[in-house]
Amino acid sequence: MESPSANLVGCFCYRLVRRGVRKKNITGPATGFISEAKVHLKMTFSTHHVGSVDIQIQYVIGRCSLGVILVARSSRGICAIMLGDDVSQLLRELQEKFLHAELMCDVTDYQQLLAQVVSFVDAPQSSFNLPLDICGTVFQKKVWQVLRTIASGQTMSYRQVAEHVSAPRAVRAVANACGSNLLAVAIPCHRVVYADGTLSGYRWGIERKRQLLKKEADD
Numbered sequence: 001m002e003s004p005s006a007n008l009v010g011c012f013c014y015r016l017v018r019r020g021v022r023k024k025n026i027t028g029p030a031t032g033f034i035s036e037a038k039v040h041l042k043m044t045f046s047t048h049h050v051g052s053v054d055i056q057i058q059y060v061i062g063r064c065s066l067g068v069i070l071v072a073r074s075s076r077g078i079c080a081i082m083l084g085d086d087v088s089q090l091l092r093e094l095q096e097k098f099l100h101a102e103l104m105c106d107v108t109d110y111q112q113l114l115a116q117v118v119s120f121v122d123a124p125q126s127s128f129n130l131p132l133d134i135c136g137t138v139f140q141k142k143v144w145q146v147l148r149t150i151a152s153g154q155t156m157s158y159r160q161v162a163e164h165v166s167a168p169r170a171v172r173a174v175a176n177a178c179g180s181n182l183l184a185v186a187i188p189c190h191r192v193v194y195a196d197g198t199l200s201g202y203r204w205g206i207e208r209k210r211q212l213l214k215k216e217a218d219d
Contacts, residue, residue: 055101059094060110061087064118066208070094071110071117072103077131080182081117083204097182121185124212125152125219128186136180139165143177150191152216157195179203185212 057079059072064083070090072080080097082090095103113130120128134141142165150156156164162174178189181203190209194200202209 055098056104057094057098057101058104058106058110060106060114061090062114062118065122066204066211069114069118069121071114072098073110073113074101074133076133078113078117078183078186079133079135081121081184081186082182083121083184083208117186123215123219124185124188125216130186132183132186134183134187136177139167139170139173140177140180143174144181144183144187144189147178147181147187147189147192150188152188153219155191155193155197155213158192158200159195161192175200191216 055074057072057074059070059080061068061070063069066083067085068083068087068090070080070082070084070087071078072082072094080094082093084090116130120126134144136144143161146156146161146164158171158174158178159168162168162170165174167173174192178192179201181187181189184190184204190202190212192200199206199209199213
């Protein structure tokens with residue numbers, strides 16, 4: 001696990017990243033199209049995604065067996081568990097996903113939370129009882145709920161997941177929902193594979209997916 005000094009470096013990187021991120025405003029005819037699409041697809045987003053300026057998100061950075069890990073928490077629970085190799089990249093992704101939130105690096109108070117999450121990521125067959133703040137569309141949340149029923153050591157195909165959410169033809173949409181998951185391992189999208197059992201893509205890198213599945217199979 002990284003030291004408080006390493007987290008301070010992460011906080012500094014975040015400030016640099018935030019200054020470099022520009023808000024994208026969509027105006028004109030495109031806004032009408034987007035509104036139409038939301039109605040058609042029945043998309044409902046968390047307040048984190050609709051521009052609330054009152055949301056505060058604390059985050060902490062450390063290391064786990066899969067590389068760098070960033071854990072972020074809102075007042076409602078853990079809203080992101082992100083894996084990667086580059087601190088600045090993870091911070092950039094966090095800022096882009098919670099564009100209007102106030103992000104605060106918590107160097108000391110969240111060390112216990114970080115340790116709990118790292119322990120789970122390093123042993124994903126164990127239970128995870130920390131509260132989650134799951135942000136997504138209605139369809140994404142349905143998919144993620146199915147993923148949370150897949151036991152450690154087991155896998156499911158994208159088509160099987162689609163059938164479980166009563167949308168058997170929505171295989172591509174299921175894959176997109178898996179790729180949109182910000183809660184690595186807690187929502188185990190790594191347990192979704194192709195129908196023939198081969199590995200598909202993974203937001204946090206296919207090698208991490210391979211490591212997770214091997215670890216779960218061995219246990």
